[in-house]
Structures are given as structure tokens and as C-alpha cells.
Amino acid sequence: MNRIDPHTLAPPTTPAVPAVEVLSAEKTYPNGTQALLPVDLSIAEGEFVTLLGPSGCGKSTLLKMVAGMLEPSDGRLLVWRKPVAQLHDCPHKMSFVFQSPTLMPWASVQTNVRLPLDLAGVPRKEADARVTESLALVGLEKFAGALPRALSGGMQMRVSIARGLVTQPDLLLMDEPFGALDEITRHKLDADLLELWRKKKLTVIFVTHSIHEAVFLSSRVVMMAARPGRVVEQFQIDEPYPRQADFMVTPEFARHAKQLQDSLLRASTTEEEEAAP
């Protein structure tokens, strides 16, 4: 397979194997609310793409359409050139990580992480081996027997990520996964996520409303605006990986952040002008 490696190269201008293609997909609810104007977006294998925007810009809607949790009211979405509904008979897999840990409170960490394998009917022995491996990836191998309530919010989120990784996905969809965590924990998990992305050669679509998080993580940022939800601009973050915490105090980081900030401001001022009679 002709997989490009975005970890050493700048993201390609010629599209490589597209993992996700959004073809004029839009979402209008029956009551007429336009959650998302038509979006065209192509995401190559191995990219780390962030959907960035204020509340109500449709970033979660777009992500949930990619996951197949929401149907677009018009347009199409392809994942590895297939409609999302047909993904189960495709060798590629995707995982979804929710904003909250979404764990079963009655089940141990081990059982929670094993859930997608149990649902798929993977034999217990193989499943347990993969759970151990997955928990080791997020540094929680010692907590396999604990109940979720015994863990901190950050640790619960790690369990949720371990559950996302246990199916060995190629595509990881994350809906503001660290939004509810304190900033220090969030930085730590951001750095760990980048490590995993590099190690596992994942494709990640990450939803956030934090400009700093977007710059730190992404190879590309898709800027979105609200009322109606739409994509306004896209930015390549051409900074080399691996990125460490000190990346956040470099002038390049500040330049990217400023660029995104300005774009966000432009998007919201046009919105206000339109709103004014």
C-alpha cells in the first residue's frame, strides 16, 4: 500500500489514499434548522485533522455523520471509498471516543475496554490479551480490575481511549474528548494522544473548541463557524512531529494560533453583520 507518512513530510498537496471523503454532505433538521451547510472535505490516511469552532458550528454533527451515527440530509460520506453503512465488511475499522468517558459504571475497567470485542464475538482469551495491550498503551494496566468510579476523570478518559484502540482501528473519531478535564490533565492527554497517533499510524479526526489544542495536535485544522454551521477555512499546521510541550511556547505556535484566532474573529463578525438588519 502506498501509505504516506505525515510524521516526516508536510501533509501532501496531492491527495494520497483518502480515508474519509465528505461530498457535499449537509444536515438540515425537519424543523428547518440548518445544522450544517454542505461540506466538502477529504482526509488522507495518516492525517490528524481537527474540526475547530464555537458551539453550534456543526463540528460534532459532521463527526457523527462520518461515524454513521447521523444521516446527512443530503450529500454523501465515504470512508475508505465506501459508504459508512458498509464499513463492517471492510478491513478498515474506526472507533469513536465520546466527550464523556461513557463507561459502564457497573463493570471493571477490563470489561469496559473489552466491550467492543465482546460485542463482536472475539474469543475471550484473545480479547483479554488485546485489552491488556490496549490498557498498557494508555498506561492503565494496573487498573484493569478497578471500577470506573475509583478513577479520576482523566483516567476514565484514558479507559475510554483504550476502549477505542482495542479494536485496532485505522480511523479514530474524537468528539471533544478532553473538554471536561482540567488544563494540566488535558495537556498530558494531548501529548499522549500524539504519541499513540504516531505509534499506531492512525488517522484522527478530532473535534475541539480550543485553538491551542488544535494547533498543538493537528496537521490540518478545519475552521468552522455557527449559525448556520459551516466550514469557513482550512489551515495546514506545517510543524514537525514529534511535538513536545515546549512547542507551545515557540513563535511558530503563536503565529498559527493568531491565524486561527483571526479566522475565527472574521467568521463571527460576518455573522454579526448578517444578523444586523
Place this chain on the structure above:
Amino acid sequence: MKTATKPAAPLLGQPRVQRVLYPVLIGVVLVALWQWMVVAMELPPYLVPSPWLMVQTLATDWAPLGSALLVTLKITVLSFALATVAGVLISFLFVQSKRIETALFPYAVLLQVTPIVAVAPLIIIWVKNPVAAMTVCAALVALFPIISNTTLGLRSIDPDLQSYFKLNRATRWQQLVRLRIPSALPYFFGGLRISSGLALIGAVVAEFVAGTGGSGAGLAYQILQAGFQLNIPRMFAALLLISLTGVALFVLMAWLTKVALGSWHASELSQD
């Protein structure tokens, strides 16, 4: 673990001791007051027997009272089991579709609001075996909390968790076993706690209505008969047995809940 590192509080200061001690103290005071009033005001035992006389009667009349207790217990336990099984099955039916629930729920309510005393004579006519008839009566009383609580519980699922199951193509069965049933357990046990008491009340009411004497007579019949004979101390002893049975059932249900949910559900976690 935290309490182990703390210096041990004085015995009376421990909340666990207090939880038993305070109600027991109130009980002792009330019983003492009752005993004192009966003696001081020279109340005759056919109006208000003293607590001591009640306990004495319990001991001397243990043969009829004990066997009556067993009969009442049997009906209570049978009807409680029947109500639990039927209630859970009906709840499973209800959550299969909103339409089924909408169509049938009013009838569950109807069952609940119709006084059992009014229905019991019919059931006793229709069902030949008196034990079966009384069991059905008591089960009808105990049924509704289990239906309503379990249905509510089976529907109270974390929506994100449900999306996650759907995303992973979980079958209906997998969702029921791995998601709905565990989510419903706290509600189900809440229902059990209410229904255990109702089953006892239902059993006593059914016995009153049935009025069965002889070897199959329960505590309610003992109360009736003692009333006719103005044997008030025995009436009080039978009452005491019914109350103690109710308390025992409640404690048993609370313990079951703790065993089933203690490790994870917020209602059973210690508050420190």
C-alpha cells in the same frame, strides 16, 4: 480504607453504632412508657395489654401463632416471587416498543388503583385453592411498583452509551443483557423494596377477606378470631409478628440491594 487510618472514634460516636442505637433507644423509651401507663392507670388487658403481657402471650400461644406466621410468610413469599417474575416480564414487554407500553400501561395503573379488598372476593370465588387465591391477591398488590420501576430502569440508559452499542452493531439481545438490565438494576431493587412490604400487606388483606380457618389460617385470621374472643393480648402478639415480618423483609431487601449494587451505584456508596 480511610477510616482505618483515622484514630478510632469512641464507640458511641460511630455512625454505624448510632444508626442502630438511636432507633433502639426510642423503642425502649416508648415500650417503657407504654408499660408504665398500663400499670399506673390500671388499664385492663382487654383494652390495652402491657408489652410484657404481649410477649408472654407470644410465648404461651406460640403454637397457633407460629404456624399462622408460617402460613402468612408462605403467601407473602409466594406472592412476592410471583409479582417479581410477572412484573419483570411485563417490563421487558413494555420496553420492546413504546406502542405496547402506551397501550398497556393504563391497565397496569388500573390494577394498582383498584382496591384489593374489592377484588379479592372475586378472586377467591374464581380460584379454588385458597393458598393460590390469596397468593394472586397479594401479588396483584405488589405488582405495580415492580412494573413501573423496572420499566423506568430499562429505559434509563446513558444515551451516549447506547450510541456506542449501536455504533458497534450490538444486537437487541446484547443491548438488553449488557446495557439495559445492568442500568435497570438500581430501579428494580427500589421496586423490590416497596413490593416486599406490599406483598405482606396484600397477604394479610387476602387472609382477612378469605377468612380461612383451620390448619391453613394465617396471622390475619388469628387477629380476627382473637378479636371475636376479646383476646386482645393475642391480637397484639399477632400484630407484633406481622410488623416484625415486614421489618425483616425490608432489611432483607436493603441487604440484597447492597450486595448487588454496593460496589458501583451512587445510592449505596458511603457518603464520606
